[in-house]
Amino acid sequence: KKMAPALLLLSLAAVFTTVAPAKVCGRPRVSDGVDVSSMKRVFEIGEDVTLxxxxxxxxxxxxxxxxxxTATGEWTPANLACSPRMCQIPRPLQPFAKGRTEAPFKSVLNFSCDDGYVMVGANExxxxxxxxxxxxxxxCKGVNCPLPKPPREGRIVHDKAVTGTSTIYGQGWTYECNPPKAPSYERGxxxxxxxxTEPPVCRDVSCSIPPRIANGVITFAVMRQHSYKEKVKYSCLEPYTLEGEAEIQCQNTGNWSSKPVCRAPCEVGIKRGRIFYNGRKIWIEDLRPNRVLHGEHVAFYCKNKAxxxxxxxxxxxNDGNLPIPDCYEQPGKIEYNLRSKNLPSEIRMCVAPPTANPTSPPNPA
Known part of the structure; x- marks a missing residue:
């Protein structure tokens, strides 16, 4: 009776020994692109798989x-790498591919057309x-529009010759009315x-007496109200310079187009020195009158002391203002009159000027 517990323990040990599972391998871990679709989930020790x-x-x-x-439940090394096949990007699309000429397997190209164009073909x-x-x-094919209708008291002038019964997206035209009427808008x-674009309405339009401009005059015009598309011309008094269009036109809105401006000349604000103006070197006292016109360029001479x-x-x-470069140093009377050969304008010219030359108002001598 005392041996019974020992026999029970031995029998239990025997049970546990017989049910211990054998080592197996799970599905191998492989890199992207390796085909695992036909692989089992569990493999026996010693079993081979061809990748x-x-x-x-x-x-x-x-x-x-x-x-x-292997007996450890691990797989031997898999020396296989699978690279995706490449598709050549169509040459017309390569400028949009950021320098790439190929795309890997499973890549998707998405296509779209700009406004006013319809797609003929697949969008991807x-x-x-x-x-x-x-x-x-x-x-991408341009949208077609029916031919535009002219205004009731006018006609249409197409930018390009039109044939057939339709026109293409982006093409434009101008509406014209029978004089002296003006269209409520001119472009379609x-x-x-x-x-x-729907046709405009033709209506009577007039512009007020042409405006005057400072330091300028109106030429070839009667001071009266003007009809649509009538023009007047401006000029500037000496020595002012005209900036903008010399002619202005009465528009369909009843307003004049932008009038020009007369810009003032500049005085070269140095007492002593030599400048480069109108293609030649000039001593400042020989610039008579001391005046350069708006928009003209003047070069001052500076010295690289090193x-x-x-x-x-x-x-x-610029309209009466001629900045003097910061680097310009006006010479004294003695240096200017007795040692002018040492002035920056007279000595050897530098191969290259300094990188920056800010400008500011001149310092008084």
Whole structure:
């Protein structure tokens, strides 16, 4: 009776020994592109698996490698890399591919057309396993609009010759009314939604007496109200310079187009020195009158003291203001009259001027 517990323990040990599971291998861990679709979930020790690449991938080795389930439950190394097949990006689309000329298997190209164009073809294309695209690039065809209707008391002048009964997106035209009437708006076009601009209304329009401009006069015009598209011309008094269009026109809104401005000349604000103006060097006292016109350029001579050479710095007359470069140093009377050969304008010119030359008002001598 005392031996019974020992026998029970031995029998239990025997039970546990017989049901202990054997080592097995799970499905091998492989890199992207390796075909695992036909693999089992569990493999016995010593079982082999031949690895291959999925459709659309190329193997790194010529011979398909084999891996084996070892007694430790691990697989032998898998020396296989699968690279995706590449599709050549269509040449017209390469400028949009950020320098790339190829796309890998499973890539998708999405296409769209600009406003005013409709797509003819597929709106996407996929890189297939054989290195081709599922669809060719589509075409973007301009939207068609019906021919525009002219105003009741006028006509249409097309920018380009039109044939048939329709026009294409982006094409434009001008509306004209029978004189002296003016259209409520002058331009029309074929729009992105396939519709043409509705015709304007022709109406009587006049502009007020032409405005005067400072330091200028109106030429070839009677001081009266003017009708649509009538013009007047301006000129400036000496020595002012006209900026803008010399002629202004009465517009369909009843307003004049932008009038010009007369810009003032500039005085060269130095007492002593030599400048470069109108293609030649001039001593300032020989500039008579001391005046340059608006928009004209004047070069002042500065000195690079380290290199002992001179260099010109340009300045532009802007409506009465001619900035003097900061680097310009006005010479004293003795230096100017007795040692003028040492002035920056007279010594050797520098090969290259300094990188920056700010301008500011001149310092008094």
């Amino acid at each position: 291959s690449c999925e459709q659309g991938y190329s193997p790194s080795t010529a011979t398909p490698p084999r891996i084996t389930c 294309s996929r890189c297939l396993h054989d290195g081709t695209w599922s669809h060719p690039p589509p075409l 076009s074929c729009m992105a939604d396939g519709s043409a 290199e002992k050479c001179g260099y010109p710095v340009a300045s532009t007359c």
